[in-house]
Amino acid sequence: MNRQEWFNGKRWGMFTHYLPVPAGDGTGDFCSAEDWSRRIDAFDTELLAKHLHEVGADYFCITIGQNSGHYNAPNPVYDQLTGIVPSKCARRDLIHDIAVSLEPYGIDLWVYLPSGAPCADQQAMEKLEWEDKGNQPGNHSRLIPFQRKWEAVIREWSLRWGKEVKGWWFDGCYFPDDMYQFSDEPNFESFAAAARAGNPDAVLGFNRGLEYPFLIQSQSDDYTAGEVGEQLPIPSQKDLENLHGKKLHILSYLGQWWSGGQPRFPDELVIGYSKLILAKGGVITWDAPLEPDGGIPEAYRRQMKVLNEALK
Template structure:
């Protein structure tokens, strides 16, 4: 069964750009430290949304993913629900609504905004983990990442609280946000695959509270060939791969979900120098596009919100290469 929401615009975009805009401590800070709330606000306030929108427009990108936050508990938009649950003062949610501002700047260029969020609480913030009632689904010390034992916990109260946080954001942004990419959905059977809420349906409903047409992906991890979570509430494949790129997909749909690949152009997510030849980036993107699949490339981004120049050159080469292939 194909997704009930239209992903035609996503398929027609063919490829887009992803960034990990995350707090990193100043170079002279002690190991293990992170930014204060004040430092984080200063950084978010400097984010040049018009500059980034112009960069993306110049390389022909039709959509862009922004991280709301990840493991430290810093988020780039305010959220009263999160603050009321977690109780950290001053709040580690920025005062500036960067998502709103970036969406407005991108809309001028005809570029859609999607957002990234982990499925769990920030695991480097013990206060947030306690207040949200989050636990990692793996039992520590029980093997490597391929064979670790699971706790088997549903974490229903955490899920209800996390859904409330997400719903506030979604209602705030409305149709300015066109989709979500949810990381770390490793425990689908334990947490989401139930007929009653909280489940996949209620989780996706929170993301679509402000925009019922938002497209959603639940990332199961780095799995090649890529897989679907086999739920009607997912619209496209998370598709995370590192340096083993799947080939041979001949159809647009994988178990009813839009085929999609996400990888990075640097040495890792959000960092390093370009590590793939232009010819490969162009050729692989075209290979996936030829079967009506979509490819998203992660690039490093500066504290001021701009894509670093070596990656701009590679994105320009990708745009030129695909444009040239299209007219042959």
């Protein structure tokens, strides 16, 4: 299968950061492993699927985890490598259960994962051999031992979920020249191979940050990561030509921050920007929060319904 075929008929999707703390929080003040598993156990995947169907989303993306070291699915490879007891990987496989609930509605599932170790979990960082040297290119070594371990963690999840996961969005690939742009492994290609171990047709993108929303980083990328924040940039014709057949994709948030606050935009702006991206041959993903039980808050459901009607 040509992976670009996955985008046929796709217009927009929903993204969410389902985490024990706000998105981007790296302080280390987190819930216990048991409390996290209880929260995941209480997540109503059928309610989420019903809401996504009601708002008309073509696909849905959820964080597997981020900075705290809590993950919403088991991973024995991660547990073995880090030695963390009790495991901060949830008992329940929430990703699998979401995929099962979405399938009757024809809504595809993507997953989000950082490209680095959880920065607020010191034990995980040490055991995975991750070095956090700030955000300046040139400060980072290649981190080959870490990359091999992280690829093994990703491969375990990919094999677990198989074709249930249709796409991956990898955050924090800020240092491609330091870590990934090499002819020998580990590199972007081996990273992508780990993610596609369970589903060779899965689409993926590597995010280099807000400064590069229209960048295709490697031959393994299928779409632009497209992260945008306060500004809503417009891709130029040159940007589109530089995609070389890969998909234009934009990711932004409807609230005051990633999965936080109340909707910040009037409906007309959300509709207008979405239409602009679609008119340029792209797809757009809008981030919104979930309630603790997995439902979409009413204010966001209302706005997404309006968006979906306008895009028909």
